Amino acid sequence: xxxxxxxxxxxxxxxxxxxxxxxxxxxxxxxxxxxxxxxxxxxxxxxxxxxxxxxxxxxxxxxxxxxxxxxxxxxxxxxxxxxxxxxxxxxxxxxxxxxxxxxxxxxxxxxxxxxxxxxxxxxxxxxxxxxxxxxxxxxxxxxxxxxxxxxxxxxxxxxxxxxxxxxxxxxxxxxxx
Amino acid sequence: xxxxxxxxxxxxxxxxxxxxxxxxxxxxxxxxxxxxxxxxxxxxxxxxxxxxxxxxxxxxxxxxxxxxxxxxxxxxxxxxxxxxxxxxxxxxxxxxxxxxxxxxxxxxxxxxxxxxxxxxxxxxxxxxxxxxxxxxxxxxxxxxxxxxxxxxxxxxxxxxxxxxxxxxxxxxxxxxxxxxxxxxxxxxxxxxxxxxxxxxxxxxxxxxxxxxxxxxxxxxxxxxxxxxxxxxxxxxxxxxxxxxxxxxxxxxxxxxxxxxxxxxxxxxxxxxxxxxxxxxxxxxxxxxxxxxxxxxxxxxxxxxxxxxxxxxxxxxxxxxxxxxxxxxxxxxxxxxxxxxxxxxxxxxxxxxxxxxxxxxxxxxxxxxxxxxxxxxxxxxxxxxxxxxxxxxxxxxxxxxx
Numbered sequence: 001x002x003x004x005x006x007x008x009x010x011x012x013x014x015x016x017x018x019x020x021x022x023x024x025x026x027x028x029x030x031x032x033x034x035x036x037x038x039x040x041x042x043x044x045x046x047x048x049x050x051x052x053x054x055x056x057x058x059x060x061x062x063x064x065x066x067x068x069x070x071x072x073x074x075x076x077x078x079x080x081x082x083x084x085x086x087x088x089x090x091x092x093x094x095x096x097x098x099x100x101x102x103x104x105x106x107x108x109x110x111x112x113x114x115x116x117x118x119x120x121x122x123x124x125x126x127x128x129x130x131x132x133x134x135x136x137x138x139x140x141x142x143x144x145x146x147x148x149x150x151x152x153x154x155x156x157x158x159x160x161x162x163x164x165x166x167x168x169x170x171x172x173x174x175x176x177x
Numbered sequence: 178x179x180x181x182x183x184x185x186x187x188x189x190x191x192x193x194x195x196x197x198x199x200x201x202x203x204x205x206x207x208x209x210x211x212x213x214x215x216x217x218x219x220x221x222x223x224x225x226x227x228x229x230x231x232x233x234x235x236x237x238x239x240x241x242x243x244x245x246x247x248x249x250x251x252x253x254x255x256x257x258x259x260x261x262x263x264x265x266x267x268x269x270x271x272x273x274x275x276x277x278x279x280x281x282x283x284x285x286x287x288x289x290x291x292x293x294x295x296x297x298x299x300x301x302x303x304x305x306x307x308x309x310x311x312x313x314x315x316x317x318x319x320x321x322x323x324x325x326x327x328x329x330x331x332x333x334x335x336x337x338x339x340x341x342x343x344x345x346x347x348x349x350x351x352x353x354x355x356x357x358x359x360x361x362x363x364x365x366x367x368x369x370x371x372x373x374x375x376x377x378x379x380x381x382x383x384x385x386x387x388x389x390x391x392x393x394x395x396x397x398x399x400x401x402x403x404x405x406x407x408x409x410x411x412x413x414x415x416x417x418x419x420x421x422x423x424x425x426x427x428x429x430x431x432x433x434x435x436x437x438x439x440x441x442x443x444x445x446x447x448x449x450x451x452x453x454x455x456x457x458x459x460x461x462x463x464x465x466x467x468x469x470x471x472x473x474x475x476x477x478x479x480x481x482x483x484x485x486x487x488x489x490x491x492x493x494x495x496x497x498x499x500x501x502x503x504x505x506x507x508x509x510x511x512x513x514x515x516x517x518x519x520x521x522x523x524x525x526x527x528x529x530x531x532x533x534x535x536x537x538x539x540x541x542x543x544x545x546x547x548x549x550x551x552x553x554x555x556x557x558x559x560x561x562x563x564x565x566x567x568x569x570x571x572x573x574x575x576x577x578x
Contacts, residue, residue, distance in 0.1 A: 020189065020360065023189050023360055023361075024189035027189050027361065027362040028187055028188070028189055028362060033361075033362070034189070034361070034362070035359055035360065035361050036189075036359065036360040036361075037355075037358065037359050037360075038358070060361075060473075061473040061474060061476050061477035061480075061550065062473060062474050062477060062547075062549055062550055063355065063359050063361075063470075063473065063547075064547065
């Protein structure tokens, strides 16, 4: 089955690295197929940026995300811009400290930025969200994600990133509404 | 700082990086280029990797100098490469002809973007196909490959170096922005599993000048052995029409003989150069022809049409030049119709039309957005409905959305 995943936020929130880790976890450590594309050009500078992953059991032909099955929004602008493209029944994951969802939307929320700050480094907001994403969506195994994180960040930051991932993974999952 | 030349392993890798790693794995030790989107990441990655393996990376002042530098490095024995996009390829055209005329192996990577002119720097195109073959003045045959995935960029970059060396010819890799900028799994094999075709070298030692002629083929493959600058052979290189020694020979007979040999050198060895992939072709009555990123959409369209019971298959052109005309002619014996899907306005469709009598329908887009599977599937279904109807209307789709 083809699953379309969009990870969005503003520049500097680590959206590209997060996408890279999800793609790597699926295609290298989970033994399935994954393709990632990113927006290039002026639209990728500032404002809402995104990393787009298509995951599947078999080889992927068309590589672009059209209507996400899973949308992660780390900023209000990203949520407002990308929510309409996602499937109506898509799994929506937001940083609910930063994003106010549409009235009729029922996303899964986690204060990822706040939790990352509590860990001492706001820069690991993306890892908190990836942990939450892994627990909520089960789109990729926890083990594969951890392997992908280990092979994607500098050695001295592995522990910090894995802690952040675990924080998000263990966050009590509750739908905000 | 050192690191292995061949980065063996399994990676989730960017297409342009896969190209750079393919070049290193193939033994490339000289890169000269002028960065241009969407090929910049190739230069970026090689600027970091070349020093690690003791190779040379030079950022040149422009594309004219870039190709001149790689021709020179090749003449001195290096496996050399440059990387660019359409506007840069245009600037390289004069010296591409020089590389053909001097029979200097080299690899030119063209990650295509929307064209003509500056066009769409960050968006995909497939419209340099004819320029690759005909962009430099004069008659010649070029070799060009079109990858459909980051893995294939790696594999075909390796192949490009080997074909270049084996046949003493420039080889162009016609990538596109979609493939260059996408990330997917790339498996890099062990160093001893990387293909390696040798450059033909003189059989007699230097100093015995009567025995070695730089432009005299020594067997029926029409490829002359190549001496390298600095080895002691007396070699004369000129873009002027030259004799077997390399000296200018301004006469019609020598010119005709030389230019026909340069062309025949590629045509007569085409079976070693051409690469295609067949998908559901065995009983296909409708044949879809596609290449590069568009072939990914064509594959899905063919699969979905098969699920509807339509006898359709795909010929994917992995090599574009030399054109696989024998294969197309053979498909003309079995097919009722051809569909060519490409992100330009009919460059390969016109080639296919030259070799078959059946209707050839184009699914085209000028570039900027990859053609999705739907319009290709729609034309497959249309073809199925029209089978038996005459005269066949020629449909050309110009999507404007």
